[in-house]
Amino acid sequence: MTYRLIMDQITHRFEDGGVQRTILNNLSLKVAEGELVAVLGPSGSGKSTFLSIAGALLAPTSGNVLLDGESITGENAGELSSIRLHQIGFIFQSANLIPYLKAEEQLMFVAKQSGIHSSLAAKRARALLEKLGMSHRRGAYPEKLSGGERQRIAIARALMNDPAVLLADEPTASLDAARGMDVVQLLASEAKELGKSAVMVTHDERVLPLCDRVLHLDNGCLIEK
DSSP states (O other), X not given: OOEEEEEEEEEEEEEETTEEEEEEEEEEEEEETTOEEEEEOOTTSSHHHHHHHHTTSSOOSEEEEEETTEEOTTOOHHHHXXXXXXXXXXXXXXXXXXXXXXXXXXXXXXXXXXXXXXXXXXXXXXXXXXXXXXXXXXXXXXXXXXXXXXHHHHHHHHHTTOOSEEEEESTTTTSOHHHHHHHHHHHHHHHHHHTOEEEXXXXXXXXXXXXXXXXXXXXXXXXXX
Protein backbone atom coordinates (compact mmCIF):
# COMPACT_ATOMS: atom_id res chain seq x y z
CA MET A 1 0.00 0.00 0.00
CA THR A 2 1.28 3.46 -0.92
CA TYR A 3 0.92 6.24 1.64
CA ARG A 4 1.24 9.68 0.11
CA LEU A 5 0.92 11.44 3.49
CA ILE A 6 2.57 10.22 6.68
CA MET A 7 2.65 12.13 9.97
CA ASP A 8 4.96 10.36 12.38
CA GLN A 9 4.83 11.13 16.12
CA ILE A 10 3.95 14.78 15.67
CA THR A 11 4.06 16.91 18.81
CA HIS A 12 3.33 20.62 18.87
CA ARG A 13 3.70 22.87 21.90
CA PHE A 14 3.55 26.60 22.46
CA GLU A 15 3.91 28.94 25.39
CA ASP A 16 0.75 30.61 26.69
CA GLY A 17 1.27 33.11 29.50
CA GLY A 18 4.38 31.37 30.70
CA VAL A 19 2.72 27.94 30.57
CA GLN A 20 3.70 25.29 28.01
CA ARG A 21 0.61 23.98 26.21
CA THR A 22 0.68 20.75 24.21
CA ILE A 23 -1.73 20.88 21.27
CA LEU A 24 -0.67 17.71 19.45
CA ASN A 25 0.86 14.85 21.41
CA ASN A 26 2.77 12.16 19.46
CA LEU A 27 0.08 12.20 16.78
CA SER A 28 0.57 9.71 13.94
CA LEU A 29 -1.38 9.28 10.73
CA LYS A 30 -0.95 7.44 7.45
CA VAL A 31 -3.26 8.24 4.54
CA ALA A 32 -3.19 5.79 1.65
CA GLU A 33 -3.34 6.61 -2.03
CA GLY A 34 -6.99 7.05 -3.01
CA GLU A 35 -8.21 7.42 0.57
CA LEU A 36 -10.35 10.20 2.09
CA VAL A 37 -9.96 10.53 5.85
CA ALA A 38 -12.25 12.74 7.94
CA VAL A 39 -10.92 14.35 11.13
CA LEU A 40 -13.37 15.56 13.75
CA GLY A 41 -12.83 17.33 17.05
CA PRO A 42 -14.31 20.07 19.22
CA SER A 43 -13.26 23.68 18.93
CA GLY A 44 -9.79 24.14 20.41
CA SER A 45 -8.81 20.49 19.96
CA GLY A 46 -5.99 21.35 17.55
CA LYS A 47 -7.59 20.66 14.16
CA SER A 48 -6.22 23.85 12.61
CA THR A 49 -2.74 23.11 13.98
CA PHE A 50 -2.95 19.56 12.66
CA LEU A 51 -3.96 20.73 9.18
CA SER A 52 -1.30 23.46 9.15
CA ILE A 53 1.44 20.93 9.94
CA ALA A 54 0.12 18.45 7.36
CA GLY A 55 0.07 21.27 4.79
CA ALA A 56 3.66 22.46 5.46
CA LEU A 57 2.37 25.77 6.84
CA LEU A 58 3.65 25.14 10.37
CA ALA A 59 6.66 23.21 11.66
CA PRO A 60 5.95 20.76 14.50
CA THR A 61 7.87 20.93 17.76
CA SER A 62 8.94 17.36 17.07
CA GLY A 63 8.08 14.52 14.72
CA ASN A 64 8.23 14.03 10.99
CA VAL A 65 5.94 14.70 8.00
CA LEU A 66 6.49 12.76 4.78
CA LEU A 67 4.97 13.46 1.38
CA ASP A 68 5.35 10.70 -1.21
CA GLY A 69 7.93 9.08 1.08
CA GLU A 70 10.12 12.19 1.38
CA SER A 71 10.50 14.05 4.68
CA ILE A 72 9.63 17.74 4.55
CA THR A 73 10.70 18.39 8.15
CA GLY A 74 13.49 20.93 8.46
CA GLU A 75 13.13 22.31 4.93
CA ASN A 76 13.69 26.06 4.54
CA ALA A 77 10.92 28.57 3.78
CA GLY A 78 11.55 28.57 0.02
CA GLU A 79 11.48 24.79 -0.22
CA LEU A 80 8.31 24.60 1.88
CA SER A 81 6.64 27.16 -0.39
CA SER A 82 7.52 25.02 -3.42
CA ILE A 83 6.19 21.90 -1.66
CA ARG A 84 2.88 23.63 -0.93
CA LEU A 85 2.60 24.78 -4.53
CA HIS A 86 3.43 21.47 -6.20
CA GLN A 87 2.57 18.67 -3.77
CA ILE A 88 -0.40 19.89 -1.74
CA GLY A 89 -3.86 21.00 -2.85
CA PHE A 90 -5.80 23.13 -0.36
CA ILE A 91 -9.60 23.46 -0.24
CA PHE A 92 -10.91 26.02 2.23
CA GLN A 93 -14.21 26.59 4.00
CA SER A 94 -15.18 29.62 1.90
CA ALA A 95 -13.48 28.48 -1.35
CA ASN A 96 -11.14 31.53 -1.15
CA LEU A 97 -11.46 32.29 -4.84
CA ILE A 98 -9.86 35.48 -6.13
CA PRO A 99 -12.84 37.82 -6.70
CA TYR A 100 -11.55 39.50 -9.87
CA LEU A 101 -10.67 36.25 -11.71
CA LYS A 102 -13.13 34.17 -13.69
CA ALA A 103 -13.49 30.47 -12.87
CA GLU A 104 -11.03 29.25 -15.51
CA GLU A 105 -8.60 32.06 -14.65
CA GLN A 106 -8.48 30.80 -11.04
CA LEU A 107 -6.90 27.58 -12.34
CA MET A 108 -4.62 29.33 -14.80
CA PHE A 109 -3.30 31.59 -12.05
CA VAL A 110 -2.17 28.54 -10.04
CA ALA A 111 -0.56 27.05 -13.13
CA LYS A 112 1.33 30.28 -13.82
CA GLN A 113 2.62 30.39 -10.24
CA SER A 114 4.09 26.91 -10.64
CA GLY A 115 5.56 27.45 -14.09
CA ILE A 116 3.29 25.17 -16.15
CA HIS A 117 3.42 26.10 -19.84
CA SER A 118 0.33 28.11 -20.77
CA SER A 119 -0.89 25.77 -23.53
CA LEU A 120 -0.59 22.72 -21.28
CA ALA A 121 -2.22 24.62 -18.41
CA ALA A 122 -5.15 25.69 -20.58
CA LYS A 123 -5.73 22.11 -21.71
CA ARG A 124 -5.57 20.83 -18.13
CA ALA A 125 -7.86 23.57 -16.83
CA ARG A 126 -10.51 22.83 -19.48
CA ALA A 127 -10.30 19.09 -18.74
CA LEU A 128 -10.74 19.61 -14.98
CA LEU A 129 -13.66 22.00 -15.43
CA GLU A 130 -15.37 19.53 -17.75
CA LYS A 131 -14.75 16.64 -15.37
CA LEU A 132 -16.21 18.55 -12.43
CA GLY A 133 -19.23 19.68 -14.43
CA MET A 134 -18.19 23.34 -14.54
CA SER A 135 -17.32 23.92 -18.21
CA HIS A 136 -20.44 26.04 -18.70
CA ARG A 137 -19.36 28.32 -15.83
CA ARG A 138 -15.72 28.80 -16.80
CA GLY A 139 -16.27 32.46 -17.69
CA ALA A 140 -18.16 33.33 -14.48
CA TYR A 141 -16.76 35.45 -11.65
CA PRO A 142 -16.98 34.00 -8.10
CA GLU A 143 -19.82 36.36 -7.11
CA LYS A 144 -21.96 34.82 -9.87
CA LEU A 145 -21.36 31.24 -8.69
CA SER A 146 -23.40 29.38 -6.09
CA GLY A 147 -21.68 28.05 -2.97
CA GLY A 148 -21.52 24.56 -4.43
CA GLU A 149 -20.13 25.86 -7.72
CA ARG A 150 -17.44 27.83 -5.89
CA GLN A 151 -16.35 24.72 -4.03
CA ARG A 152 -16.21 22.76 -7.29
CA ILE A 153 -13.91 25.42 -8.71
CA ALA A 154 -11.86 25.23 -5.49
CA ILE A 155 -11.47 21.48 -5.94
CA ALA A 156 -10.45 21.95 -9.60
CA ARG A 157 -7.93 24.59 -8.53
CA ALA A 158 -6.53 22.24 -5.84
CA LEU A 159 -6.07 19.53 -8.48
CA MET A 160 -4.49 21.82 -11.08
CA ASN A 161 -0.88 20.99 -10.17
CA ASP A 162 -1.54 17.26 -9.71
CA PRO A 163 -0.65 17.27 -5.97
CA ALA A 164 0.06 14.18 -3.89
CA VAL A 165 -2.17 15.33 -1.04
CA LEU A 166 -5.52 17.13 -0.82
CA LEU A 167 -6.33 18.97 2.42
CA ALA A 168 -9.86 20.29 2.97
CA ASP A 169 -10.78 22.59 5.87
CA GLU A 170 -14.53 22.50 6.59
CA PRO A 171 -15.41 22.41 2.86
CA THR A 172 -19.17 22.03 3.52
CA ALA A 173 -19.54 24.70 6.23
CA SER A 174 -21.24 27.24 3.95
CA LEU A 175 -23.33 24.71 2.01
CA ASP A 176 -26.73 23.12 2.52
CA ALA A 177 -26.94 19.35 3.06
CA ALA A 178 -27.39 18.36 -0.59
CA ARG A 179 -24.57 20.58 -1.91
CA GLY A 180 -22.32 19.53 0.98
CA MET A 181 -22.81 15.85 0.14
CA ASP A 182 -22.17 16.61 -3.52
CA VAL A 183 -18.85 18.37 -2.78
CA VAL A 184 -17.55 15.63 -0.46
CA GLN A 185 -18.62 12.91 -2.91
CA LEU A 186 -16.65 14.75 -5.56
CA LEU A 187 -13.64 15.06 -3.27
CA ALA A 188 -13.76 11.34 -2.43
CA SER A 189 -14.14 10.25 -6.06
CA GLU A 190 -11.32 12.49 -7.30
CA ALA A 191 -8.98 11.25 -4.54
CA LYS A 192 -9.77 7.65 -5.48
CA GLU A 193 -9.61 8.08 -9.23
CA LEU A 194 -6.43 10.18 -9.24
CA GLY A 195 -4.64 8.34 -6.42
CA LYS A 196 -4.46 11.27 -3.98
CA SER A 197 -4.29 11.07 -0.20
CA ALA A 198 -7.09 13.33 1.06
CA VAL A 199 -7.77 14.64 4.57
CA MET A 200 -10.87 16.62 5.49
CA VAL A 201 -11.35 18.46 8.78
CA THR A 202 -15.09 18.78 9.36
CA HIS A 203 -17.91 19.24 11.86
CA ASP A 204 -20.44 17.96 9.32
CA GLU A 205 -21.42 14.45 10.40
CA ARG A 206 -23.80 14.11 7.45
CA VAL A 207 -20.88 13.54 5.07
CA LEU A 208 -19.01 10.96 7.16
CA PRO A 209 -20.49 7.92 5.32
CA LEU A 210 -18.69 9.17 2.19
CA CYS A 211 -15.27 8.93 3.90
CA ASP A 212 -13.04 5.86 4.07
CA ARG A 213 -12.10 6.50 7.70
CA VAL A 214 -13.30 8.81 10.46
CA LEU A 215 -10.82 9.91 13.12
CA HIS A 216 -11.36 12.04 16.24
CA LEU A 217 -8.75 14.45 17.55
CA ASP A 218 -8.75 13.86 21.29
CA ASN A 219 -6.12 15.07 23.78
CA GLY A 220 -3.71 15.76 20.93
CA CYS A 221 -4.00 12.28 19.37
CA LEU A 222 -6.07 10.83 16.55
CA ILE A 223 -8.45 8.06 17.58
CA GLU A 224 -10.50 5.91 15.22
CA LYS A 225 -14.04 5.37 16.48
